[in-house]
Amino acid sequence: MALKGLDIFKLTPKTNCKECGIPTCMAFAMKVAQGALPIEKCPHMSADALATLGEATAPPMKSVTIGAGDAAYKLGGETVLFRHDKAFISQNLYAVNITPQNADEAIPELLKIDYERISERMYVELINVAYGGDKAAFLETVKKALAAGRTLILEVGDPAAAREALELAKDQKPLLNGANPSNYAEMNALATEFGVVLGLSAPDLDGLYDLTAELEKLGNKNLVLDVGASSIKDAFANAVQIRRAALKDSDRTFGYPSLVNAAKLAPGDLNMQTALASLFTLKYGSIIVMEKMGYAQALPLYGLRQNIYTDPQKPMRVEPGIYPLNGADENALCATTVDFALTYFIVSGEIERSGIPVNLLISDAGGYSVLTAWAAGKLSASSISRFFKETAVDDKIKNRVLIIPGKVAVLKGEIEESLPDWKIVVAPNEAMGIVKFLKDMAS
Amino acid sequence: MPFKRTPQQFAASIKEVTIGTGDKAVTLGGENVFPLYSFDAPISNPPKVGVEFSDTGPDRSVPGIAAFYAGADSLGDVAKRACDMPGADFVSLVLESADPNGDDMPIEECVALCREVAEAVSLPLVIQGSKNVEKDAKLFEKVAEALQGKNVLLMSAREDNHKAIAVAAVMAYGQKIGAESSVDINLAKQLNVLVSQLGIGGENVVMNLGTAAAGYGFEYVASTMDRVRGAALAQNDNMLQMPAITPVAGDAWSVKESVAPEEDFPEWGPAEQRGVSMEISTAASVLAAGANAVILRHPDSVAAVSKLVSELM
Amino acid sequence: MKLLFNRVFDGADEMYAIAEKTLNETVAELGESAPINMPNTGYFLANHYSYLGKRVTTMGELKACFPEVKSWMRHEQRLGDAFKSGFGTVMAAEVIEACKYAKSSEPYGDEYHGHLSDAEVRELGVPLVTGDIPGFVVIIGPAPSDEEAVELIKGYQSRAIFVFLIGGIIDQAKRMNLSMGFPVRVVAVGPEIWCAAHIISFVNRAAMIFGAVQPGDHEAYDHYTFHRIRAFVNAFDPVADIVVACGGGAIAMGFPVITNDTKDMWPVPKSLIIQEDTKNFIETSLEARDIKIKVTKIDIPLAFSAAFEGEIVRRNDTWVDIDGSRMDCFEWVRTLEAHEVEDHSIELIGPDIDSVEPGSRMALSYVLEVAGKNMQSDFEPVIERKFHNFLNCVEGVMHTGQRDIIRMRVSKTAYExxxxxxxxxxxxxxxxxxxxxxxxxxxxxxIYTVPEQLKALRAEATKAYDARDARLLSLTDESVGVFYNCILCQSFSPAHVCVVTPERLGLCGAVSWLDAKATNELDPNGPCQVVTKERVVDENIGIWEDVNEAVNQASHGSLQQVTLYSIMVDPMTSCGCFECICGIEPMTNGVVIVNREHAGMTPLGMTFSEMASMTGGGVQTPGFMGHGKQFISSKKFMKAEGGSARIVWMPAALKELVGAKLNKTASELYGVEDFVSKIADETVAEDVDGLAAFLSEHEHPVLNMEPLM
Structure with missing residues (x-):
């Protein structure tokens, strides 16, 4: 159980010395409780207090970092099994597996996936290179993958091959996925030597548990657990039980991120891999390896991941601005709504369905839905007129009809006052009515 | 020290709802574990996959769908063909033409179409309405009457029209209903309470907790379903223990990612595979969140999702 | 003078005798093996099937049941016997009708409807169960005149009440060329009183279909019809004994009988009602059976829609300006007894708005008088507050303010x-x-517009407003029987539950205990539910077992326990819409309160938004709590820790807003006068040192209180 802020406060020196950079000890304690600051930031904590707190505030699931520089990614550190309980923290990563045979085509293909969606860059973060017994071919492939500038997963259980691959890739801090019950001592030595995260696998969950315990005994807590590829059923059972043991049953041995190799679970079946990647995005895969990631797979998967890893308390927002839909130009109608991403998507989708050119004006409404924004004073006649002024809407658009959301019909009069040149029209209450409404207006 | 397993097997369970008749009837629900957690306890009724087509026929603008239904011209033929789709457990007719803001097909004609489909199918039938509350209330009453004895599932009864639909469909004509709410656990519960106050037991009600395609506010769908399952199993809230059904196809096949032509986004590749992936991804996700049935359109999606389910059981 | 019971018993005997004779004649004619197939039903003779659990399919079986029918007609002077005789009469009537159908499948041809098919039961049953048809009436006639007969039928039709006709009234309707039939919801059942058996057959089949009532379970039928079938009987003078006997059955099923016959008629409250003026049959009947007619359209010459809510009527476009700031204009809801209210009466007392010049001012007030079994005077302000919203939805009408400070403009276009x-x-x-x-x-x-009258009325209304305010002040957590929860915010804060008590309004500031109570009454399955407070654990810090159970349930298990009066022990959670947050300031043992509008730093070293980030989301954070502004002056404000004397710092604007009430509370609780002046604000301290200095300088009471932790 996480400590409450007050419990932490009691252990602080209560001097408000501000050396931690926070004005008061109380504010500091509250931030530590939230996980926003480490307790060590306070230079005056007693050793006893630190020990007490260290134990109590240690996260149930460790977070590990793979990659380096701009391509460093944090995995794990989750505290809840369901996002509604708080939020998921480290979003899962997608990897594409390449082989010596397909590397020349596969690498340029995966690099094509690079686009932006609601202020987030979407791309394949990781490349998985598996050792197939031919060391030269393996190392050649590693070199090609390195050239792509993405973080690598080295799937190799042969310590000699692993060492040579690590020599090539060590600066990029790849994930070394290859420790098993028979080679773990050597692999651990390698991972420690090169300062990389070590991936563990075992024939079954009990074996994996023992192996993890062994590695911890050797002092390595920089681990990722491979859920295995014997069957889809087992992989799912393992992924769930590993995460559940750590977060619900306080079994910290399993408190590590997981790796799911969908490419191995359904070789040659990209549709099944899409299904698996979706399943494991919701249920506890930290790294998901695919055979291929084309736009057809990326568009739903990245959208899904972006949704699932949204903090329930901080809804997704779109940038304020003028969005011309259906080829709208300066003579097209204007409609306005809030910057809450879901509202934007639904409203713009319906407008697109109507086929009628509309300039959708999105003003800053704090990322809330229409009624919430209105109730919180974030959507008002003045917020809309401020947006009109700042964005110079009057200069950019000639049409003088503005459609406002039906749920804030109550603002009509005020908006008329603040935008006297504009004719204000009230839209229906529900987005479902937009198509008919726009068509009726246009006719 | 071996790994200590602590299965989450709950004292409460999801209610069972059966649709269709005879040996092709399917039962939804019945499990006492979280969605797909067959490793915690056996799941007696694995999630089911349904095949959707509109009253205007399947969407033949998608090559794979057109090829599958080639030669099936009448709606009855389409329905029969849908039953043969590999992986299909049930079929679903969408009364799209009934929409008063669209074709506004008269109720008698809709009922005739439903009869034609019901006569043709060998699998259980789920009928989706026009999404217009007033029209659906009248429409479903007549459809329920016309299909007496078929034990069909009528989607959807919403807060504004649940009385007429629930009373007519379940009480007067012995059908099943889908209680539809919009992505909010409390609204879902309130609707179930209202339906139960009419004297209708949970064995007649399937929940549609709201839908979204992956990427389009899907987190609300996932969290609502997570919470509903949590309340049903961990809290033993019997007003949330009805099985859930999610019509995935409608959303999956209408977002930009699935419909934008390749000419507009050449790097995206052919639209069909994008639609299939969107349908599969969304379906796999709602199954993970607790759907006991999903409704899909494309033969490839139906194959992949039904295979996923059987692999996990 | 004949007693009511005796009339029932005599009527039952009369029906029995007719049935016996008909039965014997029909058996003689057709033989015992002759089948009885009522057309298009799977429920046999539905009344026999329901009450006796017997499936009658032949004349012989009908005959075999007959002694059992007789056994239902015991003649002791007991209410139960009268009721049971009523049911026996219904079965005897069914025997007569069954004999008719044994001889012919269409004994009535096109003239009368007779038996209802199962399909008709379902078709009529669905809207009856859903309330789309608010109820049905059985009219047993003839009415005093043909015109009156049709007026009555049309009156019911216009209220969507389904009408069954028996006897002479059918001929009257035919003479007046009234259109009849199932589609127009007026059904001529048959010429004789025993045709009533068809209506009861309909009722009993509805109970089996819609209520899953089992054949033979007589009590279950009673229960179902009483609670679910909203039916009643209008019987015109003269009412014969045999009709009275049937009426006994109707009353036993929960269907009141309204008659204008006074001879040997004995009124029974809510059941047998004498209404000599047949013009009032409808209103009397609806009231007796608790039937409310839904209002579906608003009878005004203008559009009514939420889309007009924000419309502003400008001075130049104004026809009349009803201005409460200069004249006696007010709005008022008051509760009266049912007999004092005539439903849908709208009375204008004084000149209309066409009596003024365009653009002028006028005094106008309106009083809405309501009656209802579930009406409570506490709902008056809740209803009244909605007027603003209702009137604004009218195209061309603008309304602001409330009580006696209203202002309303009607546009010229609306007037025209x-x-x-x-x-x-x-x-x-x-x-x-x-x-x-x-x-x-x-x-x-x-609606009043005469200035002299308005003055007096306004005084009366003001008295009512004052009484309401006094009632609000007198409400304490101890003086009420239950609290309410509110889960309106769960859509974005899934784990949060507000417990709303008279002295602790919702933390958003928008939901008072009275609001929650009204919300619950109006929408019993809605966001506000009753929270009982019977099993007290600790009244001082506010722990009740039932409150904990309610919170646990409403949060779907996220929250196990809360205290209502402590911020240190299991404080109430927050969704994120709180008006204010209070947090403890450990150096001074006090609490700092900051409101949402205050953007600056507080002596805690945190701003409002920093505090909000750890207080919201339904998480319990001891030492911190979100709350409404009006809660600050409540005597229950952190009562467990000593109450409002703990407040050491508040933004000046907030002090201004709650100052008067808070001073009063401090004076009553601690005998401290002008307490607010001892509370620091941003003008004197934004850090702890400045705060401590201010407190000792002003001898703040917190200096003498126990440490908080």
Missing amino acids: AGFRARHIGEVLYAKVKSDFESVVDKCQVK
Whole structure:
């Protein structure tokens, strides 16, 4: 159980010395409780207090970092099994597996996936290179993958091959996925030597548990657990039980991120891999390896991941601005709504369905839905007129009809006052009515 | 020290709802574990996959769908063909033409179409309405009457029209209903309470907790379903223990990612595979969140999702 | 003089005798093996099937049941016997009708409807169960005149009440060329009283289909019909004994009988009602069976829509300006007894708005008088507050303010479209009847425009407003029987539950205990539910077992326990919409309160938004709590830790807002005068040192209190 802020406060020196950079000890304690600051930031904590707190505030699931520089990614550190309980923290990563045979085509293909969606860059973060017994071919492939500038997963259980691959890739801090019950001592030595995260696998969950315990005994807590590829059923059972043991049953041995190799679970079946990647995005895969990631797979998967890893308390927002839909130009109608991403998507989708050119004006409404924004004073006649002024809407658009959301019909009069040149029209209450409404207006 | 397993097997369970008749009837629900957690306890009724087509026929603008239904011209033929789709457990007719803001097909004609489909199918039938509350209330009453004895599932009864639909469909004509709410656990519960106050037991009600395609506010769908399952199993809230059904196809096949032509986004590749992936991804996700049935359109999606389910059981 | 029971018993005997004779003749004619197939039903002779559990399919079986029918007609002077005889009469009537159908499948041809098919039972049953048809009436006639007969039938039709006719009234309707039949919801059942068996057959089949009542379970039928079938009987003078006997059955099923016959008639409250004026049959009947007619349209010459809510009527476009700031204009809801309210009466007392020059001012007030079994005076302000919203939805009408500071403008366009004072009444009537359906049974509106009269009325209204305010002040957590929860915010804060008590309004500041109570009454399955407070654990810090259970359930298990009066021990959670947050300031042992509007730093070293980030989301954070502004002056504000004397810092604007009330509370609780002046604000301290100095300088009471932790 996480400590409450007050419990932490009691252990602080209560001097408000501000050396931690926070004005008061109380504010500091509250931030530590939230996980926003480490307790060590306070230079005056007693050793006893630190020990007490260290134990109590240690996260149930460790977070590990793979990659380096701009391509460093944090995995794990989750505290809840369901996002509604708080939020998921480290979003899962997608990897594409390449082989010596397909590397020349596969690498340029995966690099094509690079686009932006609601202020987030979407791309394949990781490349998985598996050792197939031919060391030269393996190392050649590693070199090609390195050239792509993405973080690598080295799937190799042969310590000699692993060492040579690590020599090539060590600066990029790849994930070394290859420790098993028979080679773990050597692999651990390698991972420690090169300062990389070590991936563990075992024939079954009990074996994996023992192996993890062994590695911890050797002092390595920089681990990722491979859920295995014997069957889809087992992989799912393992992924769930590993995460559940750590977060619900306080079994910290399993408190590590997981790796799911969908490419191995359904070789040659990209549709099944899409299904698996979706399943494991919701249920506890930290790294998901695919055979291929084309736009057809990326568009739903990245959208899904972006949704699932949204903090329930901080809804997704779109940038304020003028969005011309259906080829709208300066003579097209204007409609306005809030910057809450879901509202934007639904409203713009319906407008697109109507086929009628509309300039959708999105003003800053704090990322809330229409009624919430209105109730919180974030959507008002003045917020809309401020947006009109700042964005110079009057200069950019000639049409003088503005459609406002039906749920804030109550603002009509005020908006008329603040935008006297504009004719204000009230839209229906529900987005479902937009198509008919726009068509009726246009006719 | 071996790994200590602590299965989450709950004292409460999801209610069972059966649709269709005879040996092709399917039962939804019945499990006492979280969605797909067959490793915690056996799941007696694995999630089911349904095949959707509109009253205007399947969407033949998608090559794979057109090829599958080639030669099936009448709606009855389409329905029969849908039953043969590999992986299909049930079929679903969408009364799209009934929409008063669209074709506004008269109720008698809709009922005739439903009869034609019901006569043709060998699998259980789920009928989706026009999404217009007033029209659906009248429409479903007549459809329920016309299909007496078929034990069909009528989607959807919403807060504004649940009385007429629930009373007519379940009480007067012995059908099943889908209680539809919009992505909010409390609204879902309130609707179930209202339906139960009419004297209708949970064995007649399937929940549609709201839908979204992956990427389009899907987190609300996932969290609502997570919470509903949590309340049903961990809290033993019997007003949330009805099985859930999610019509995935409608959303999956209408977002930009699935419909934008390749000419507009050449790097995206052919639209069909994008639609299939969107349908599969969304379906796999709602199954993970607790759907006991999903409704899909494309033969490839139906194959992949039904295979996923059987692999996990 | 004949007693009511004896009339029932005599009538039952009479029906039995007719049945016996018919039965014997028919058996003689057709033989015992002759089949009885009522057309298009799977429920045999539905009344026999329901009450006796017997499946009658032949004349012989009918005959075999007959002694059992007789056994239902015991003649002791007991209510139970009278009721049971009524049921026996219904079965005897069914025997007579069954014999008719044994001889012919269409004994009535096109003239009368007779037996109802199962399909008709379902078709009529669905809207009856859903309430789309609010109820049905059985009229046993003839009415005093043909005209009156048709007027009565049409009166019911216009209220969507389904009408069954028996006897002479059918001939009257035919003479008047009234269109009849299932589609127009007027059914001529048959010429004789025993045709009533078909209606009871319909009722009993509805109970089996819609209520899953099992054949033979007589009590279950009673229960179902009483609670679910909203039916009643209108019987015209003269009412024969045999009709009275049938009426006994109807009453036993929960269907009141209304008659204008006074001879040997014995009124029974809510069951047998004498209404000598047949013009009032409808209203008397609806009231007796608790039937409320839904108002579906608003009778005004203008559009009514939420889209007009934000419309502003400008001075130049104004026809009349009803200005409460300069004249006696007010709005007022008051509760009266049912007999004092005539539903849908709208009365204009004084000149209309067409009596003024365009653009001028006028005094106008409206009083909405309501009655209802579930109406409570506590709902008056809740209804009244909605007027603003209702009237604003009228195209061309603008309304602001409340009570006696209202202002309303009617535009010239609205006036030209025909809008007059009485339409204000139409809007309020229709909206109040539909939005407050569960509490308002009857509603009338009086609109006053005579200045002299307004002065007196306003004084009366003000008295009522004052009484309400006094009632609000007198409400304490101890003086009420239950609390309410509110889960309106769960859509974005899934784990959060507010417990709303008289002394602790919702943390958003928008939901008072009275609001929550009204919300619950109006929408019993809605966001506000009753929270009992019977099993107290600790009244000082506010722990009740039942409150914990309610919170646990409403949060779907996220929250196990809360205290109502402590911020240190299991404080109430917050969704994120709180008006204010209080947090403890450990150096001074006090609490700092900051409101949402205050952007600056607090002596805690955190701003409002920093505090909000750890207090919201339904998480319990001891030492911190979100709350409404009005809660600050409540005597329950952190009562467990010593109450409002702990407040050491508040933004100046907030002090200004709650100062007067807080001073009063501090004076009553601690005998400290001008307490607010001892509380620091941003003008004197934004850090702890400045705060401590200010407190000792002003001898803040917290200096003498126990440490908080």
